[in-house]
Amino acid sequence: MSTSDTRADDGRPAGLAKPGALARLLAPVRPHLIACGVLSALSAAAGIVPYIAAAEIARIVLERPGGAQAAVWTWVGVGAAGAALWLILLVQSSRIGHYADAAILHDLRVRIVRHLGALPLGWFRATGSGRVKRAMTGDLEEMHEVIAHALGQLTGAATVIVVAMGYLFLVDVPMTLVALGVLALMGVCYRVSMRSMTSHMNRLIAAEGRISAASVEYADGIQVVKAFGTGGRVLSRFDDAVHEYAQAFAAWVAEVRYSSAATRLFGSEMAVLTAVTAAGLAFVSGGSLTVADLVAFLVVAVGLPTSILPAVSASQGVRKGRMGAAHIERLLSHAPLPEPEHPRPPDGHGVEFDRVTFSYDGVTNAVQEISAVCPPGRVTAIVGPSGAGKTTLTSLLPRFYDVTAGAIRIGGIDVREIPSAELLASMSLVFQDVALLRDSVAENIRIGRPGAGDHEVRQAAAAAHVHDVIERLPDGYDTLLDGGGGGLSGGERQRLTIARAILSGAPIVVLDEATAALDPDSEAAVQDALASLAVGKTVIVIAHRLHTIAGADQILVIDRGRLVERGSHAELLGLDGLYARMWAAQEGVPA
Numbered sequence: 001m002s003t004s005d006t007r008a009d010d011g012r013p014a015g016l017a018k019p020g021a022l023a024r025l026l027a028p029v030r031p032h033l034i035a036c037g038v039l040s041a042l043s044a045a046a047g048i049v050p051y052i053a054a055a056e057i058a059r060i061v062l063e064r065p066g067g068a069q070a071a072v073w074t075w076v077g078v079g080a081a082g083a084a085l086w087l088i089l090l091v092q093s094s095r096i097g098h099y100a101d102a103a104i105l106h107d108l109r110v111r112i113v114r115h116l117g118a119l120p121l122g123w124f125r126a127t128g129s130g131r132v133k134r135a136m137t138g139d140l141e142e143m144h145e146v147i148a149h150a151l152g153q154l155t156g157a158a159t160v161i162v163v164a165m166g167y168l169f170l171v172d173v174p175m176t177l178v179a180l181g182v183l184a185l186m187g188v189c190y191r192v193s194m195r196s197m198t199s200h201m202n203r204l205i206a207a208e209g210r211i212s213a214a215s216v217e218y219a220d221g222i223q224v225v226k227a228f229g230t231g232g233r234v235l236s237r238f239d240d241a242v243h244e245y246a247q248a249f250a251a252w253v254a255e256v257r258y259s260s261a262a263t264r265l266f267g268s269e270m271a272v273l274t275a276v277t278a279a280g281l282a283f284v285s286g287g288s289l290t291v292a293d294l295v296a297f298l299v300v301a302v303g304l305p306t307s308i309l310p311a312v313s314a315s316q317g318v319r320k321g322r323m324g325a326a327h328i329e330r331l332l333s334h335a336p337l338p339e340p341e342h343p344r345p346p347d348g349h350g351v352e353f354d355r356v357t358f359s360y361d362g363v364t365n366a367v368q369e370i371s372a373v374c375p376p377g378r379v380t381a382i383v384g385p386s387g388a389g390k391t392t393l394t395s396l397l398p399r400f401y402d403v404t405a406g407a408i409r410i411g412g413i414d415v416r417e418i419p420s421a422e423l424l425a426s427m428s429l430v431f432q433d434v435a436l437l438r439d440s441v442a443e444n445i446r447i448g449r450p451g452a453g454d455h456e457v458r459q460a461a462a463a464a465h466v467h468d469v470i471e472r473l474p475d476g477y478d479t480l481l482d483g484g485g486g487g488l489s490g491g492e493r494q495r496l497t498i499a500r501a502i503l504s505g506a507p508i509v510v511l512d513e514a515t516a517a518l519d520p521d522s523e524a525a526v527q528d529a530l531a532s533l534a535v536g537k538t539v540i541v542i543a544h545r546l547h548t549i550a551g552a553d554q555i556l557v558i559d560r561g562r563l564v565e566r567g568s569h570a571e572l573l574g575l576d577g578l579y580a581r582m583w584a585a586q587e588g589v590p591a
């Protein structure tokens with residue numbers, strides 16, 4: 001998790017949840033939550049009745065020994081009815097709470113997934129998967145705790161205090177004040193122990209994020225770690241994060257150790273029992289309290305901590321739920337890719353960059369005033385030194401980001417006027433970091449055109465020069481690939497994605513050529529596959545190794561965000577400029 005993850009977009013620490021984010025997100029199930037709260041309160045009230053009945057029976061037996069059998073049996077009936085009602089209402093409130101929980105979490109998951117689908121792809125590159133994952137798992141889980149558990153526990157505890165104290169007040173006021181005093185001490189200690197919870201929680205969440213980022217970094221880069229022995233550095237980042245977590249936790253514990261121990265002490269049956277017994281015996285010997293009334297306190301007041309303590313963890317659950325809700329609301333508030341008000345379909349698939357300027361930070365332009373036409377049926381190569389702006393320029397075409405100035409047109413229509421689904425469907429994006437899904441080989445190709453028949457999948461694989469490789473796999477086209485495409489070489493994985501692009505039949509192909517050198521056979525196979533893919537299409541290829549694009553119809557040379565040269569390979573060599581120097585450097589031929 002990056003630092004940005006621990007802060008709200010307005011710079012406020014993430015723990016300081018926007019007030020009301022939880023209430024706003026739960027609005028669709030508010031009636032269910034109110035019903036759940038009311039039933040929990042009624043259930044808690046019914047749950048205290050058997051204790052009151054026991055106390056009343058004790059008072060009758062002690063005050064009128066041998067008499068009032070009917071009254072005893074009435075209280076037995078009341079107690080049994082209270083217990084039955086407690087159970088029935090508890091089950092009902094839990095049923096409604098869990099129903100609301102399932103409904104709202106489903107609703108939020110769908111909203112998050114739809115929203116993610118509408119966010120610009122550049123947002124994912126900048127944000128990373130950790131934040132998305134946290135919203136879909138941890139943050140929702142924290143909201144679940146509030147809806148399904150904390151709400152009922154809090155209303156239940158509040159009701160138990162009101163009903164029990166109401167009854168005890170009727171029995172004896174001074175004794176009730178003694179019991180209340182113990183519980184009030186617990187409340188004060190709890191508030192003291194929770195005073196700095198938000199800042200400690202933020203520190204812990206930030207450290208937790210760094211632990212998870214370091215673990216992902218280690219797992220993702222395990223090959224590099226093992227091959228180059230950089231495990232020490234990656235592991236030390238993990239170690240530092242774990243150490244920071246332990247320190248944050250220790251600092252919190254050190255600060256709250258006395259207040260939370262006191263909370264436990266005053267919130268225990270032991271404390272209430274001691275206070276009630278001591279005060280009660282004093283009052284009894286002073287003649288202001290009967291033994292029967294003392295028994296009522298021993299039965300009802302001593303049980304109170306057991307009913308109230310779950311509310312302590314529930315209130316922490318609510319704090320966490322508010323934080324989770326704030327994270328989710330923030331994710332949902334990121335502006336989606338603006339869809340055109342008056343969508344227009346492109347007329348053709350030639351691509352035109354018209355004085356395109358783009359800045360990531362609003363200060364420096366990564367791409368500046370680039371104008372070029374990429375005609376259909378032709379290959380346009382983009383070359384230039386590292387950091388020149390090649391990837392940036394091509395990522396503006398599928399609207400990973402929108403241009404800062406100028407325009408990009410497909411078939412004469414500004415990409416911002418083309419519906420985003422149609423825009424993405426009009427192009428195949430073949431990137432270096434080959435994305436294979438955990439699915440069969442056939443399905444990995446079929447993503448290009450869901451619903452394509454087996455025969456078409458095989459044809460695409462054959463055109464991409466990867467059919468024979470697939471046939472040699474243990475289960476052929478049904479072989480399951482792990483996420484990284486294990487079992488296939490780099491060149492084979494690339495050809496698989498090229499087969500995917502061939503099957504999609506999209507008229508525009510954007511290709512980020514692999515920087516890593518393949519062995520000559522593999523490279524030749526990839527080149528042949530690309531030639532099949534390019535037929536009749538508008539092909540834009542970012543080239544790192546110039547000899548692979550020497551035959552391109554036009555080559556655009558970019559340097560520091562600007563288009564500095566353009567022409568065919570021969571023309572560019574004739575210019576004796578940047579391209580000629582790059583060619584000489586790569587091919588070992590003097591320019």
Ligand SMILES: Nc1ncnc2c1ncn2[C@@H]1O[C@H](COP(=O)(O)OP(=O)(O)OP(=O)(O)O)[C@@H](O)[C@H]1O
Nearest residue numbers: 125126360366384385386387388389390391392393
């Ligand atoms: N997500 C981003 N946020 C901010 N700046 C970025 C981002 N991506 C790239 N840049 C910057 O924009 C400039 C152009 O980068 P870009 O990746 O487009 O270059 P490139 O020519 O594709 O480089 P390479 O050949 O090394 O891939 C660089 O200065 C880079 O640091």
